[in-house]
Amino acid sequence: MTDASSETPMFPIARAAGCPFDPPPELSRNREQAPVSRVRLWDGSTAWMVTRYADVRALLADPRVSVDVAQPGFPHTNAVSKARDTQMKTLMQMDAPEHITNRRRLTAEFMVKRVEALRPTIQQIVDDLIDDLLAGPNPVDLVEAFALPVPSMVICELLGVPYTDRAYFQRVAGELLMDQGDPAKAMAASEELHVYLENLVEERNAEPGDNVFSRLAVEQYRTGAMTRREIATLGQLLLVAGHDTTANTIALGTALLLAHPEQLAAIRDSGDPALVARAVEELLRYLTVTHTESRRVAREDLVVGGQLIRQGEGIIAVKSTANRDPAAFSDPDTLDIHRGARHHVAFGYGAHQCLxxxxxxxxxxxxxxxxxxxxxxxxxxxxxxxxTFKPNAVFYGVRDLPVTW
Amino acid sequence: MEVIVDQDACAGSGQCVLSAPEVFDQRDTDGIVVLLNDNPDPRLHDDVHEAARICPGRAITLIGP
Incomplete structure (x- = not known):
């Protein structure tokens, strides 16, 4: 393949019509024929695209690559993403050692035993929403009635954000996460959410409860370790990343299982938590809703998959094709809820893997x-x-999912 | 099998706890890995290998079979 711009594909690359659950076929072809190849970005610049599982993992664990979006060669996916990423620096945009300090303020909140203790609360939230759904109109849009409320209610509970304010922050998050349109509008939405969250820090500081925002207010804000603004930025990340990813995986995963009724029936009839856990890993692998992928910039020259990448060049690690790589998963394009493969990279890899x-x-x-x-x-x-699906959103998903019963 | 963990490299993602809860735990204060058993029973070896393979911080080293 040459570097002539007419032959260099434009990122993001469209999925095939009629294959909404699969990565773009061009990317899968690249993985087999040109696993490290150039793509063109919205602003005319180019970046390297890495599509094989082994290369994606090696790259994301390599200390010679940076997540610093302020570096000149960093591959932004469009004008909105550039504005969003460069104007609010969270731990996602920090390299070590700053990243480690900031991440470790939060790791205890999401550790396995803490989250397991929330399971009964999550079960109650899910059961109550299904009660409401069954008592309501039939058919109904499962996105609005279920897929979005579940993670919104859970993250509100965990963070200490009033769920009654959901209409407000869901609208703002929606404006922030659409990768088309006016960057100024997205930034205005972000500023609005910051003001809201800064007020919340003051409220939790005055009256702390058992939630993340209260602990950040007491342990970080009160001690001067973090400013109110910094906590608001972090809160925005947790609030947005904490519900939109999961909401899309719930709705898209349900649509996928409705298209595979025999596997849906196996989950429904099993009563086996281990099978459900395996099925969830398979949905994560198969769907990989974070389709704007993991993006980095080279801090120094490095070789990835045999290709020399120069200092300052942008790199896109394509998790969706890595998760369909036959070198890492047998029969990778077949959905198999029994697969039990936990080595997928749906949550990324390396120090920045999903918190x-x-x-x-x-x-x-x-x-x-x-x-x-x-x-x-x-x-x-x-x-x-x-x-209809969401090719231009930060997180891929289905726009509406009308269901009946 | 001998298991060694590097707490500085740990990302606190908890993947090892899901793979091999009898061998790995997370520190209450910051979620960083705590080794419960550095010489696990052979019946746990597959799970420990999985934990080492998927650890995002490459913080788990295994010595021996």
Whole structure:
């Protein structure tokens, strides 16, 4: 492949019509034929795209690459993403050692035993939402009635954000996460959310409860270790990353299982938490909703998959094709809820791997264990071919999922 | 099998606890890995190998079979 701009594909690359659950075929072809190749970005610059599982893992664990979005060669996906990433620096945009200090302020909040202790609360939230859904109109949009409220309520509970304010922060998060349109509008949305969260820090500082925002207010704000603004920025990351990713995986995962009724039935009829856990790992691997991928810039020259990458060049690690790499997963394009493969990179890899993954796992396990058992006749209310998806959002998903029972 | 963990490299993602809860735990204060058993029973070896393989911080080293 040459570097001539006419032959260099534009990132992001479109999925194939009729294959909404699969990575773009061009990317899968690249993985086999040109596993480290150039792509063109929205602003005319180019970056390297890495599509094989082994290369993606090696790259994301390599200390010679940086997540610092302020570096000139960093591969932003569009004008909104550039504005968003460069104007609010969170631990996602920090390298070691600053990253380690900031991440470790939060790791205890999301550790496995802390999240496991939340399981009964999450189960209650899911059961109550299904009660409401069954008592409401039929058909209904599962995104609005279930997929979005579950993680929103859970993250509100965990963070100490009033769920009654959800209409407000969901609208703001929606504006912030659309990768098309006016960067100024997205930044205005971010500023609005910051003001809201800064006020919340003051409220929790005055009256602390048993939640993340209260602990950050007391342990970080009160001691001067973090400013109110810094906590608000962190809160925005947790609030947005904490519900939109999971909401999309719930809705898209349900749509995928409705298209594979025999596997849906196996989950519904098993009553086996270990099978549900395996099914959740398979949905994470197969769908990989974080389709803007893991992006880095080279801090020094390095070789990835035999290709020399120069200092200052941008690199896109494509998790969705890594998770379908036949070198890492047998029969990778087949959905198999029994697979039990936990080595996927849906949560990324390296020091920046998703902080909230234990929470996401428990939420998804409770959801997929409960939804089909409580509503065994759940069925799509429109042909699955008529669903519309979200190719231009930060997190991939299905826009609406009308269901009946 | 001997298990060694590097707490400085640990990202606190908890993957090892999910793979082999009898061998790994997380420190209450910051979620960083704590080794419960540096010489696990052979029946746990597959789980420990998985933990080492998927650890995002490459913080788990295994010596011996």
């Amino acid at each position: 909230g993954q234990p929470l996401a796992r428990v939420e998804l396990q409770v959801v997929f264990d409960t939804l089909f058992r409580r509503i065994p006749t759940l069925a799509p209310a429109v042909p699955l071919e008529e669903l």
